Amino acid sequence: MRLYEYEAKEIFQKYGVAIPKGQIVESAEDAHRFASQIGGQVVIKPQVLTKKRGKAGMIRFASNPDEAFRESQSLLGIIYKDEKVSALLIEEKVETAIEFYVGITIDYSFLKPVAITSPFGGLDIEEVAREKPAMVKKVRFSISEGPTEKDLEEQVSIFKPNERLFMKEVSKKLYQIFRQYDAEMVEINPLALSKQGKAVALDAFLNIDDDSLFRHSDLIRPRGKSKEEFEFEQFLKEMKWKYIEMDGDIGILSSGAGITMAILDLISMRGGKTANFLDTAQMDAEGIYKAFSLFSGNTNLKVLLVNIFAGLNRCDDLAMGIKRYLREYPLRIPVVVRMIGYREEEGKNILREINIEAIRSLEEAVEKVIKLSKREG
Amino acid sequence: MSIIAKSSTRVLIQGITGNAARLHTKNMLEYGTKIVAGVRPGGGGGDVHGVPVYDSVAQATSNHPIDATILFVPPRGTKAAALEALNAGIKTVVMVAEHVPLHDNLEILEEAERKGSLVIGPNTPGLISPPERTKLGFVPSQYFIPGPIGVASRSGTLTYEIVSRLTLNGIGQTTCIGVGGDPVVGTPFPKILQFFEKDSETKAILLIGEIGGTREEEAAEMIRDREIAKPVFVYLVGRTAPEGKRVGHAGALIEGNRGTIESKLASFREAGVPVADTPADVIRIAKQILQS
Numbered sequence: 001m002r003l004y005e006y007e008a009k010e011i012f013q014k015y016g017v018a019i020p021k022g023q024i025v026e027s028a029e030d031a032h033r034f035a036s037q038i039g040g041q042v043v044i045k046p047q048v049l050t051k052k053r054g055k056a057g058m059i060r061f062a063s064n065p066d067e068a069f070r071e072s073q074s075l076l077g078i079i080y081k082d083e084k085v086s087a088l089l090i091e092e093k094v095e096t097a098i099e100f101y102v103g104i105t106i107d108y109s110f111l112k113p114v115a116i117t118s119p120f121g122g123l124d125i126e127e128v129a130r131e132k133p134a135m136v137k138k139v140r141f142s143i144s145e146g147p148t149e150k151d152l153e154e155q156v157s158i159f160k161p162n163e164r165l166f167m168k169e170v171s172k173k174l175y176q177i178f179r180q181y182d183a184e185m186v187e188i189n190p191l192a193l194s195k196q197g198k199a200v201a202l203d204a205f206l207n208i209d210d211d212s213l214f215r216h217s218d219l220i221r222p223r224g225k226s227k228e229e230f231e232f233e234q235f236l237k238e239m240k241w242k243y244i245e246m247d248g249d250i251g252i253l254s255s256g257a258g259i260t261m262a263i264l265d266l267i268s269m270r271g272g273k274t275a276n277f278l279d280t281a282q283m284d285a286e287g288i289y290k291a292f293s294l295f296s297g298n299t300n301l302k303v304l305l306v307n308i309f310a311g312l313n314r315c316d317d318l319a320m321g322i323k324r325y326l327r328e329y330p331l332r333i334p335v336v337v338r339m340i341g342y343r344e345e346e347g348k349n350i351l352r353e354i355n356i357e358a359i360r361s362l363e364e365a366v367e368k369v370i371k372l373s374k375r376e377g
Numbered sequence: 378m379s380i381i382a383k384s385s386t387r388v389l390i391q392g393i394t395g396n397a398a399r400l401h402t403k404n405m406l407e408y409g410t411k412i413v414a415g416v417r418p419g420g421g422g423g424d425v426h427g428v429p430v431y432d433s434v435a436q437a438t439s440n441h442p443i444d445a446t447i448l449f450v451p452p453r454g455t456k457a458a459a460l461e462a463l464n465a466g467i468k469t470v471v472m473v474a475e476h477v478p479l480h481d482n483l484e485i486l487e488e489a490e491r492k493g494s495l496v497i498g499p500n501t502p503g504l505i506s507p508p509e510r511t512k513l514g515f516v517p518s519q520y521f522i523p524g525p526i527g528v529a530s531r532s533g534t535l536t537y538e539i540v541s542r543l544t545l546n547g548i549g550q551t552t553c554i555g556v557g558g559d560p561v562v563g564t565p566f567p568k569i570l571q572f573f574e575k576d577s578e579t580k581a582i583l584l585i586g587e588i589g590g591t592r593e594e595e596a597a598e599m600i601r602d603r604e605i606a607k608p609v610f611v612y613l614v615g616r617t618a619p620e621g622k623r624v625g626h627a628g629a630l631i632e633g634n635r636g637t638i639e640s641k642l643a644s645f646r647e648a649g650v651p652v653a654d655t656p657a658d659v660i661r662i663a664k665q666i667l668q669s
Contacts, residue, residue: 212478258532261614311517
């Protein structure tokens with residue numbers, strides 16, 4: 001779960017990382033008010049969860065409250081990459097001497113946290129790493145012990161001697177945040193050295209591992225999603241379902257991530273288009289009954305493919321769930337069931353009662369679904 | 378021969394009194410797995426299907442020699458259970474839970490490395506060695522027969538789909554291992570390739586990979602550099618998965634240009650590894666390799 005910049009900054013400040021004086025506002029009037037309180041120049045930053053706002057021209061500067069009003073008005077309400085701008089962070093403009101980069105993430109090849117620092121901040125760090133690899137320092141360290149003094153020394157070795165002490169301090173604080181918040185990634189880019197010689201985090205990025213959210217439940221909130229979307233997301237989480245919508249006309253109900261991806265591939269390789277798919281972690285009669293409800297309201301659907309490979313569960317049990325749902329809520333679209341595994345014949349017999357002839361071969365079922373999706377009307 | 382799970386492997390079940398654990402303990406015993414003890418933290422005594430239940434892993438290990446443990450423990454309890462097993466000196470730890478917190482996972486793997494233990498998972502159905510009649514986890518054994526292929530997969534259900542077809546075609550397996558669907562797992566493809574390379578019975582290796590992460594690329598590099606001499610073939614899924622969305626496995630997330638299908642295909646091509654694009658194609662390639 002990605003936090004907004006202002007949320008991450010609040011956390012950074014709590015851990016002793018200096019941030020610019022700022023205020024979150026939801027109207028141009030409030031932006032005007034806060035800009036006059038600050039006096040001088042302000043920075044106006046839309047609170048959206050997509051990166052690279054600067055490159056998209058989304059970060060504005062204003063030298064007086066009226067300008068702040070106008071810029072805020074032009075930013076509020078715009079849609080940027082599917083996200084509506086509904087809040088702005090208004091900050092004092094810090095006069096910076098130099099800008100650095102510092103971040104901690106996970107090296108998935110070495111299975112260890114890795115701290116990344118560079119004297120070239122404010123830019124895309126991957127680009128810096130490509131163009132000036134010597135100017136990006138990456139140090140892996142122990143997750144349980146954190147970076148040692150030696151790790152930190154190495155970390156700051158590419159900085160000028162007078163910059164090393166505060167870079168070390170910031171790195172240590174960032175590590176505390178990384179651990180405390182179960183971060184996938186925590187980053188300050190840029191970390192500015194102000195003309196007064198103070199290190200200030202001009203931006204803040206914090207991404208929390210979704211599987212750790214039970215330890216950070218105070219931070220769970222809709223974040224730009226509508227109430228319905230948010231509640232649906234929480235429902236999926238509770239059911240342990242993974243549900244994704246695409247723009248085709250074939251629905252897929254399957255169990256297991258790998259086989260679901262394999263079915264998506266088969267459909268697309270044979271010219272079909274997937275509308276949505278649901279991957280249920282585990283299926284039983286009750287689970288498949290509930291899962292069907294996700295497909296009943298979708299008007300784009302022309303056909304639904306249900307894939308059942310009963311290894312630990314039973315075909316007849318799942319067939320009962322399907323029968324129960326379709327008897328109570330008949331679907332207007334055809335349902336194709338691919339079924340194989342434990343108690344397969346019994347399952348097939350149950351489906352025949354609702355006029356579904358289950359198919360044993362996955363490829364055949366996919367062919368049939370594609371054919372049905374291409375029918376007119 | 379097989380890898381990791383042998384007929385002689387003495388197995389502990391942590392969390393043995395839970396419903397799923399009871400069921401799978403029974404299934405494993407029936408298949409032939411040598412389960413010697415179970416643990417229910419703070420509630421030992423009695424037995425589950427004849428397997429004695431202890432209060433703690435230490436108590437179990439002081440009463441029985443134990444080679445491997447399977448954690449039928451919820452994700453939030455996985456770290457404590459795994460560290461307990463590692464501290465008791467158990468050399469193989471199978472973690473089946475999905476949604477284990479990332480940092481917990483990293484801590485477990487770091488401790489396992491210190492102790493010289495092997496972690497399988499998390500988010501895995503476990504592994505099965507048909508020639509040894511031993512499975513560690515909840516793989517449905519009816520689809521597996523002994524034979525020459527070593528299989529490693531990031532996905533449980535896709536493994537059953539593919540291996541059941543191998544079996545129908547008379548192509549058996551030495552060991553099939555679910556390495557786990559998370560981005561952080563204890564025995565990723567490169568490590569498993571080394572195990573299969575050393576196993577005298579394994580004649581060819583099938584990797585069932587997917588988008589996300591760089592383990593397929595790392596495996597391809599090992600093959601290219603001739604660290605693996607046995608024939609390897611691959612089935613890759615996720616070709617049409619939408620970018621930036623978690624298709625299913627946490628590990629299958631595509632971010633930027635990391636872990637794309639293109640990069641994986643290119644790596645295997647460079648290493649001369651055949652890549653199947655459908656389940657039927659996997660069988661075709663398997664037959665071809667075994668005939669040559």
